[in-house]
Amino acid sequence: FHDNMKATVQFDGSISDSFEMKTGDRNRWCQCLHQGIKVHDRNWLQRLEEKRVCGKQAAPELPNHDTYTCNHCHRSCKSRIGLFSHMRYCKPS
Template structure:
């Protein structure tokens, strides 16, 4: 839902005139403020690139595609559905691999008492039996 909303907003901003304040902020570069040490200065447009790649949209053509509102809406919807399906498949595979790699229960070791031939299910049980 967040991806869909952010892509819709980016399409709206890309259709604005260049002199509009949201578009100026959208395309501007951060000149003041705190960034992580050795991290590049990021723009909103740079963080948007991640959502575009997750939606399998060509990054170099997204603004051209966003110029037509109906096509962009269709592309966003398909990207969101594709992303959700990919996530579901990955989660199912991850769950299945966890289930397949689950350690089997070790067979219960039985121990017999040397004196009375009683079967104990654990070593501590045998120890307790012999010292009782």
Template sequence: MPDVRLPKQLLYSQLSQGQRTRGGQRKHFKDTLKVNIKKCGIDIINWEKLARDRATWRRLVREGTSYFEENRLALELKKWQKREEIKQDREIRGPTLPLATVCSICQRVCGSRIGLFGHQRTHLQP
């Protein structure tokens, strides 16, 4: 690709003046591209050589996106299974509420401390 084309200028551009801010910087277009290419399992070092052959590049991108999608779905499944295990464990053991959520006057179980405070106001004499 010629140097005057906009995609190449965006990919290889550098700051001409000024500095990047401290802390978490905003990502440049090329940084985002590299992260996505890496997630798809494509070699970041030789990706330019691979992209020169259009048919090979298309095949790599197609395979890489399917690889990324499989990994994403597998991670989502693991997260879901972990949530289900926690949910079933809670159902077996029952709710574990701290003593601060039980009303000392009528023994009503409240879902939170703020709910307990609101409930205890009902016991006050007007």
């Protein structure tokens, strides 16, 4: 945790090389942590809301696919291979 904090915590807009010195001032350290937590929570809630909105949007309609119709019984098939398979057993009436 401590190594991760060194890499990510920013003081005054820049990553601090003197991490231990900055943490020595307890009041400043607590303010920085609270500000970081607020920023993180705000960003997290914003991303969560964006995901929620995307999930509630209607899915795009699929394009209408052509159906293939049997010449003998007028059965519709969704694919050419399905029509081919159907035609092998379909008897003209």
